[in-house]
Amino acid sequence: MNKSIKRSDCPVSCSLDIWGDKWSLLIIRDLMDKKQCTYGDFLKAPEGIATNILASRLQALEENKIIEKLVHPDSKAKVLYRLTNKGIDLLPIMLEINLWAEKYFPIPDERKAMLKEAKKDKAGFIKSMSRELKKQVQSTR
């Protein structure tokens, strides 16, 4: 795992080398939705990621500075994961993926409602959501 061989200088290729698989963006989605997640939270996602795959993806994302770990304030036994600024910057991509999917798949109504808001003012939506997520990061440095 974690081969760091860059296939080319293409920005798309470089990006896919980091998060171009069936699971990484789902981990990132969970963190965008819930701000912070424990290992167990990720396992609860409806797609059902296998625990060893989860561990390897979390490690790769951490090595690539997309996410970071911190000890849970309540207990040393728990670990909290959250997005770094680099990870938060994936928000525009995530939004566009949602908008594309909305056009071509039936998606949950609650998501639709959120996307309706987002479409009114994309830049504003990204900015406010980004601020929300960054608040977490700042407050624990």
Add this chain to the structure above:
Amino acid sequence: MNKSIKRSDCPVSCSLDIWGDKWSLLIIRDLMDKKQCTYGDFLKAPEGIATNILASRLQALEENKIIEKLVHPDSKAKVLYRLTNKGIDLLPIMLEINLWAEKYFPIPDERKAMLKEAKKDKAGFIKSMSRELKKQVQSTR
């Protein structure tokens, strides 16, 4: 190959089920850059996709109506691939991927120049590029 099991109703998950791997978006990138490609064109890409993987991805993308095949006007031996409207609608995602990568990786100067234009007026850039690609589709129906 080509398992069509939907992992969940999440828009991100549904999208990844179609193009969430290390190669599909590179195929789509080539088609956005060059409008139309032959099988051989894809093999020439710097990332070096294996021929069997290429064949399986092309088939999956076609089944999912992201791309379509047509016979080359010059020769029955050649096949041309191009994006469908559904595939062209991936442009905003592709643009945001490029912009994210530009921020975090060194990328080729020519790409940078193009992105500079795109940033000035994202919606306009998407619209004109989309029109370019759709022209191809319309003219051969």
Add this chain to the structure above:
DNA sequence: TAAATTTGCTTGCAAATTGCAAGTGCAAAT
């Protein structure tokens, strides 16, 4: 018109990755 070449794949097989199930070790609760 026959032979060589190009084009778009397919096939076989080894290597890598994934996915499932069952641990393991540390912290915290009972």
Add this chain to the structure above:
DNA sequence: ATTTGCACTTGCAATTTGCAAGCAAATTTA
């Protein structure tokens, strides 16, 4: 002191990937 919860790790079978070679149809060359 023992059980429970949490974050992983390990072993192994199944799937997927990647490399190399092959192949049939269409086109070009001789």
